[in-house]
Amino acid sequence: MTSVAVLEVRKIVKRFGGLVAVDNLSFAVREGEIFGLIGPNGSGKTTVFNLINRFFPLTSGTIHFGDRRIDVLSPHQICALGIARAFQVVKPLRRMTVLENVMTGAFLRTRNVRRARQKALEVLDFCKLMHRKDFPAGKLTIADRKRLEIARALATEPRLLLLDETAAGLNPRETEEAIDIIRQIRELGVTIIVVEHVMKVITGICDRVMAINFGREITTGPPAAVVNHPEVIKAYLGEADA
Amino acid sequence: MHRYRIWAAVAFALLALALPFIFNSPYYQHMLILILIWAALGTAWNLLGGYCGQVSFGHAAFFGLGAYSAGLLYLHLGASPWWGLALGPVVATLVSLPIGLICFRLRGPYFALAMLALGEIFRLVFLNWISFTNGPRGILMVATRPGKIPFYYLALAILGLALWWSYLLIKSKFGYYFVSIREDQDAAEALGIPTTRYKLYALLPSAFLTGLVGAFYMNYVAFIEPNVVFSLGNVSVMIILVVILGGVATLWGPTVGAAIYIALGELFRAQLGAANVLAFGVLVCLVILFLPNGVVGEVDLFKRLLGGKRRGDVGGSLGSP
Numbered sequence: 001m002t003s004v005a006v007l008e009v010r011k012i013v014k015r016f017g018g019l020v021a022v023d024n025l026s027f028a029v030r031e032g033e034i035f036g037l038i039g040p041n042g043s044g045k046t047t048v049f050n051l052i053n054r055f056f057p058l059t060s061g062t063i064h065f066g067d068r069r070i071d072v073l074s075p076h077q078i079c080a081l082g083i084a085r086a087f088q089v090v091k092p093l094r095r096m097t098v099l100e101n102v103m104t105g106a107f108l109r110t111r112n113v114r115r116a117r118q119k120a121l122e123v124l125d126f127c128k129l130m131h132r133k134d135f136p137a138g139k140l141t142i143a144d145r146k147r148l149e150i151a152r153a154l155a156t157e158p159r160l161l162l163l164d165e166t167a168a169g170l171n172p173r174e175t176e177e178a179i180d181i182i183r184q185i186r187e188l189g190v191t192i193i194v195v196e197h198v199m200k201v202i203t204g205i206c207d208r209v210m211a212i213n214f215g216r217e218i219t220t221g222p223p224a225a226v227v228n229h230p231e232v233i234k235a236y237l238g239e240a241d242a
Numbered sequence: 243m244h245r246y247r248i249w250a251a252v253a254f255a256l257l258a259l260a261l262p263f264i265f266n267s268p269y270y271q272h273m274l275i276l277i278l279i280w281a282a283l284g285t286a287w288n289l290l291g292g293y294c295g296q297v298s299f300g301h302a303a304f305f306g307l308g309a310y311s312a313g314l315l316y317l318h319l320g321a322s323p324w325w326g327l328a329l330g331p332v333v334a335t336l337v338s339l340p341i342g343l344i345c346f347r348l349r350g351p352y353f354a355l356a357m358l359a360l361g362e363i364f365r366l367v368f369l370n371w372i373s374f375t376n377g378p379r380g381i382l383m384v385a386t387r388p389g390k391i392p393f394y395y396l397a398l399a400i401l402g403l404a405l406w407w408s409y410l411l412i413k414s415k416f417g418y419y420f421v422s423i424r425e426d427q428d429a430a431e432a433l434g435i436p437t438t439r440y441k442l443y444a445l446l447p448s449a450f451l452t453g454l455v456g457a458f459y460m461n462y463v464a465f466i467e468p469n470v471v472f473s474l475g476n477v478s479v480m481i482i483l484v485v486i487l488g489g490v491a492t493l494w495g496p497t498v499g500a501a502i503y504i505a506l507g508e509l510f511r512a513q514l515g516a517a518n519v520l521a522f523g524v525l526v527c528l529v530i531l532f533l534p535n536g537v538v539g540e541v542d543l544f545k546r547l548l549g550g551k552r553r554g555d556v557g558g559s560l561g562s563p
Contacts, residue, residue, distance in 0.1 A: 053432060079434035087432070093425035096418075104422045107415045108434040116415070156434055 004031045005064075006160055006191045007052070007083075012061030012071075014047055014215070021047045023215040024061075029160070034182070034192045036206035036223065040236050044215035045195040046088055049162050052193075053078050053085050065160070080108060084158035086149035088165040088195070094138030098129060098148055101137050105155030120155055127151040127181055143174045150181065160191045167198040179204055203227060211235065262394045271390035275462065277497075277504045278397035279455055283477075284484040284496025285404040286451035291482070292491035293412060294444035295424025296346070300357030302477035303364045304334035304449045308456020309471040310368065313381035323383060326457035334453025338445050346441040349427060353441075358474070365472030380467025383460070393462050400458055401497070404451045409493060411447070420444050421491070487529055489536025498538050 005028040014022040022044045029035045037045050050056045052063060053075050063071040070078050079085075084105075093101050102120035103113075110116050124130045127147050132140060137148060146166055153161060163182065167175045175198060182205055186192055196202050202209055203223045210220040213235040219226055226232060262271050283305065291297045311333045312326020341360060345353040368375045375381075411417055419440045422430040430437050460466050471477065480503070488499025506525065510518035533540045 055428070055431075074436075075431040076434050076436045079432060085432050087429070091426045091429035091432075093422050093429060095425060096421055100418060100421075104418045104430075104435075105433045107418055111415045113414060116418075152429075152433065 005029065006031050006066065007193070008064040009048075009052070010062045010064075012048075012051055012063065013059045014044075014051055014056060015059045021215050022051065025212065025215065025217055027210055027217070027220065029191060029193060032186070032189065032191055033207040034186055034194060034205050036202045036209035037193060037195045037212065038197070038202055038209060038226070038232075039212040039218075043213045043235070045212065046164055047215070048212075049085060049164055049193075049195060052162060053083055079156055079158075082157070082159035083162065084153035084156045084160075085162040086146070086153045086164060086166060088168070090142075090145040090149050092137035092140065092145055092148055094136065096137055097133065098135050098137055098140070098144075098151075099124065099133040101148055102151050102155045105152040108156045123151050123155045126184070127154070128177070142169050143171075146170065146178070147181070150185075154185065154190075158190060160193070161185060163192060163194045163196075165195055165197065167196060167201045170198075175200060199227065258398055259395075262391050268390055271394060273504055273508060275390065275394050275397050277500050278394070278401050279459060279462075280481075280484050280500035280503060281497040282397070282401040282404045282455045283452060283481045284488065284500055285401065285408055285493075286448045286455070287481045288485050288491065288496050289408050289411065289420075289451075290444045290448040292485060292495075293417065293424065294420040294441055296441055296444065297354045297482075298357040298448075298478075299354050299474075299482070300359070300361030300478050301448075301452050301481050302472045302474060303357070303361040304338065304452035305456040305459070305477050306361075306364055306368065306466075306468070306471035307334045307337060308453030308458075309460040309466045310375065310381075310456075311453070312457040312460035313383070313466050314375070316383055317376065317381050323457075323461050326460055327454060330457030331450040331453040334449045334456070335446055338449035339442075342442045342445040343438075346438045346445075358478075361472055361474055361478050365468050365474075368468035368472060375468070378467060378469065380465060380470075381460075383464040385464070387464065397458060397462075400451075400454060403454075405493065405497070407447060407451070411444075412493065416440070416443060424491075483526055486536060487526065489538035489540070492536065492538040495536050495538040499536065502537065 007029040009025060009027050012022055012025050013020070025048065037048060039045050047056070051058055051071070054071060054073060055075060058071050062069060065081055065083060068081065070081065093104065096104070099117070099120055102123055103116045106116040106119040106123070110119070124133055127150055129144065129147050129151055132144055140148060150163065150166065166182070167178050170178060179201055182192060182194070194201065194206065206223045208220060209223045209226040211218040211226050211229065211232045218231045218235060219229050261274055265271060265274060283301070287298065287301050308326065308330030311330035312323040315321040315325050315329060316323040341356055345356045369378055371377070419430070419435050422433065422435060423437050423440060427437055456471065459471070484499040484503050485496050486499070487502050488497065489495025507518070507522060510521045514521050529536065
């Protein structure tokens with residue numbers, strides 16, 4: 001693994017009025033790694049994603065993708081540069097079929113309908129969604145919707161993939177399958193950042209993990225060390241009763 | 243399936259060409275032309291409102307501008323109002339451009355409200371700028387007029403253009419992008435779609451075609467006044483009802499909706515007198531309740547009721563004809 005930083009986040013701050021959602025956070029994600037972001041509910045994980053693809057503007061700080069500063073671009077430009085995102089609250093294009101959903105992603109790299117369809121079919125096969133290709137996206141089960149999120153993001157041919165709680169709400173078997181898919185995506189050479197509560201995903205596939213609370217970093221390191229860090233346990237379970 | 247489609251299209255085209263000879267009376271020919279006008283207006287609106295989800299309550303602005311482009315050329319320059327067919331769509335498109343550039347950056351009802359205001363603004367300006375527009379007296383064209391049949395074929399050509407243009411857009415990358423913006427703008431942005439620009443790509447042809455129909459209307463009716471062509475109730479809202487009747491975001495929906503609207507409108511007017519608007523309103527409510535996707539949008543439902551085959555064959559909005 002090389003140590004080239006694909007994504008470099010420097011001292012980012014996000015304030016919503018008086019609330020500081022992300023407080024002076026810095027981290028770098030290396031080419032080809034799976035980087036985990038954990039923290040209790042409301043700790044600012046999804047906000048970090050919203051800042052990376054600029055659904056929200058930063059209050060201060062900078063974000064670089066490769067050597068390009070991206071915190072001044074708009075979401076569609078960031079996606080075009082190669083950062084795709086699967087949403088925690090899934091956003092299927094309901095009245096389109098699964099295939100059409102994924103084709104919409106594929107159109108980022110081609111204007112040819114046949115080529116977009118070809119690409120979409122490959123991605124559906126990869127994500128094991130082929131049997132659902134003519135389903136209206138609004139009628140999928142939650143597990144399939146999560147997979148559709150990933151498939152659609154993959155169709156844009158990203159270099160960096162942001163996965164927001166892809167395993168939340170899945171049963172153990174579906175979780176295993178999701179982990180498999182994430183591993184295979186990495187093998188394609190895609191760098192991945194996962195936000196996750198499901199520890200099996202974090203400890204199973206992440207190379208490094210950063211734990212945050214109240215928008216601040218607690219610690220960063222190998223998954224086992226971070227998960228057992230006393231501050232991290234305290235953040236999840238609260239102070240021991242005195 | 244594909245072959246069958248082609249033959250159906252050929253048969254349909256031949257029928258459309260033969261219709262004015264089948265209904266060989268000026269009254270029926272007038273009805274047919276009205277159907278074509280509303281079908282073209284609905285098809286233009288549908289591209290923007292149906293596929294891209296940007297609902298306009300003010301397409302009368304583009305319609306009226308097209309009509310007045312033709313009328314004012316005649317009034318001031320003595321030019322043939324046929325030049326309006328060239329000028330009208332251009333004027334409508336140019337006016338739509340700044341509206342789209344401003345409103346499409348925002349989400350929510352801003353575009354719908356801005357269009358509502360735009361239609362009314364043009365109506366009031368054209369009513370009161372008497373030295374330029376003749377105000378409420380309108381513009382009356384005195385010219386020798388050919389029979390109905392040439393108008394029928396011209397209107398058919400305009401509808402053909404609207405359908406063909408829509409078809410090309412819908413079946414391409416544009417169609418997928420339009421629908422994705424309608425379904426979820428955040429998801430669309432995150433998939434790399436410049437949503438503001440693509441909304442504009444839906445608005446411009448929509449305004450162009452609406453202006454073209456407006457210019458045709460001036461030539462056909464030979465009389466316009468602001469309260470008619472910039473009407474909120476009788477143009478802007480009726481276009482939307484025609485599309486809802488026939489099927490939002492379906493290629494043939496607006497055409498079917500226009501046929502129903504004109505045919506039933508005449509029937510109600512003849513049978514019910516002043517109650518015809520009420521009857522039409524009730525019909526629209528029934529369609530919304532029982533055929534929420536419009537007549538064309540519920541084709542599968544009819545097929546199921548009639549033949550019992552192809553149950554549950556529901557596709558995305560791009561898959562259906």
